[in-house]
Amino acid sequence: MSGERCCVECGARLSRYNAAQWCATCAPAAVDEPMEMSAQFWWSEHMLAALSTWHLGRVIYAYRTHPFHGPQPLSQKRVAAWLDVTQAQLSRIETGPAPEVITKLMRWARILRIPAELLWFKLPSTSTLGEVNRNDFLRTAAAVTATAAASPHGLLQLLNETTPADLPARVGSAEIEQLRAASSLFASWDARYGGGLVREVVATQLRVAVSYLRAGCAPRYRNDLYAAVGSLAHTAGFMAFDACVHRDATDMFALALKCAEEADAWQLRAKVLSSSARQAIWTGKPKEGLRFVQQAFLHSDRLTATERAMLYTTEARAQAKISAVEEVVKAVGHADDQFSRADPAENPSWMNYYDAAQHAGDTGHALFDLAIHGRFGGEARRRLQTAVAGHAGDAERSRTISMIKLASLTMATGDPDEAVGIGSTAVQRAASLRSMRAAEDVHELRTFARRAGAHLVQAAE
Known part of the structure; x- marks a missing residue:
């Protein structure tokens, strides 16, 4: 051969x-x-x-x-x-x-x-991360984000090409913009490759960002600085969540929430609480997840329609885990209503990911837990199919996870042969990610396959 x-x-x-x-x-x-x-x-x-x-x-x-x-x-x-x-x-x-x-x-x-x-x-x-100039890394990340798409492997090489430097005595608009750009870049890596690839590097950058809070800062920049650090903390927290390093994720989300509240950044606060809720749901604590969602809805009039849709889908996922069927249906209906009013131009940058495919996937995931028990199977499947078809390459993790859920649902309630075709493709996609959440969903899919007497193709290495 x-x-x-x-x-x-x-x-x-x-x-x-x-x-x-x-x-x-x-x-x-x-x-x-x-x-x-x-x-x-x-x-x-x-x-x-x-x-x-x-x-x-x-x-x-x-x-x-x-x-x-x-x-x-x-x-x-x-x-x-x-x-x-x-x-x-x-x-x-x-x-x-x-x-x-x-x-x-x-x-x-x-x-x-x-x-x-x-x-x-x-x-x-x-590691030798403590010996590099993390400020140069943040500045370079900002420059790369502004000019071209970057791969993690290419940009991380910069960590080996810098020299030690002291943290700035004062922080101003330039440093804040660097933090924002780094957060945006890291979030794009997370969505495309999964949280495991560069999680430790992002955590290191977060420690540098936190040290900026101790530097001098003009009062007019103070809220922007806290919001920028909070956004980076949220990105780092979600990467840890995706890698299933839940203690780190909890700590980082708590830091992000504190920064958002210190900056009076209600939109960032809602996003952090939504992510905390999703982590709680994932780790088997849906009632705690509901409490986070309730906190996020405080002053919901300050949020965009897209953000309210996001919160309602998170609520639906929590309610589904406790089999509250009527509450799930109500929350999905509210989410659909809010999303129909969404105007992307109103959204903060961290909500750019929440498009029609993401909305379909999130609501489909909520209905999944009802569908495998015989309720709303057709609707759950339709939404997951919409998500799989609609996600672009920069949302590879979301597309793959929706595909895995679609295969599991089809395996449990539909045609096992059709499910094998969907599931085998999903397993191949998941193998290219660095996402422990996707890996756990693959494990669930294989459980459904065994029950159906079906065989999925192994991931190519």
Whole structure:
């Protein structure tokens, strides 16, 4: 087969995950320790499904049984030696309750070289980000945003080309504009690639932005500064939410809310509370999500019709999780009514994403939880189809997640063969994202597929 790679020792075909010259059997064993695995290894569905459980034992098991290792998984005995535990202890770690001792979690994660952005707990920082000039990065981000689209990989190279510099003694309109531009750029990366790709870098930039609040600032710029920091905090929080690093997301949303309220920025406040509500709903706390939405509706007359539509769709998603059918229908109706009055020219920049496709997807997601139980299935499907067809490439994550939901709904209530076609495409798309939310939705889709006796195509690596 053209392009096929073989082991230099035994001639066996090498796995697509294997960047080395040897197969797992023939690999040099002078020093038996975990090798550096490729990004394809870690971002494969096999590993993401395990990582999404927040159970390091299951992650270790997935590591041992990954297709990279060929037909023969790594033995428990060998991996136990790496982790400095007995084989019996590793067996209990893999099959028992999720380990919770953070020092052990950090040590095992470091030994296996698990990328920090995939973990649900924080590793001590070993990066050199503290040695670069983050102010130059913010300025460059502003310049790039103003002139051309940028890829994360290209712009992040700038972090290696800057030198240390002190934070400004005073902050004015130029620094505020840099923060706004950086927030806009990061948000566009998030929507296109998912929150896991550059989350740590954005968090670092957020710490710099917070330090601006301690610098001198003319009173006329004070509210704008707080609003700019709040917007960047919200972007960082949503990236953490998408990566399912929920403690970080909660802290960042809280910072964003405090900044918005300090700046008297009611529109930003509503957006932050809506995102906090979505995180609460995602983590199984829909009633807490409803409380956030109720807070966001305070002084709703200061919000645009698009923002009110956003809040009603969030309310509908929360109500659906507690099976409040009438409330879901009412909230979706209010959302549709508000969106019919929307004028994009009135919206703040962070609401540019909320177009007809986003509205259809968000309301379709709310109806999904009713549809899988036999209520409003046709309407949920129609809205999800509209979202999939309407999202552009700069909203790749939203389009993919709506496609996954559409496949799950079709698998549960419609034609499994049709669902396989939709779902296999969705799985392929999800593999190119760095979104743990999308990975968890794929896991849900596979559960529906198993119940229907259907088989989805594996993601290409």
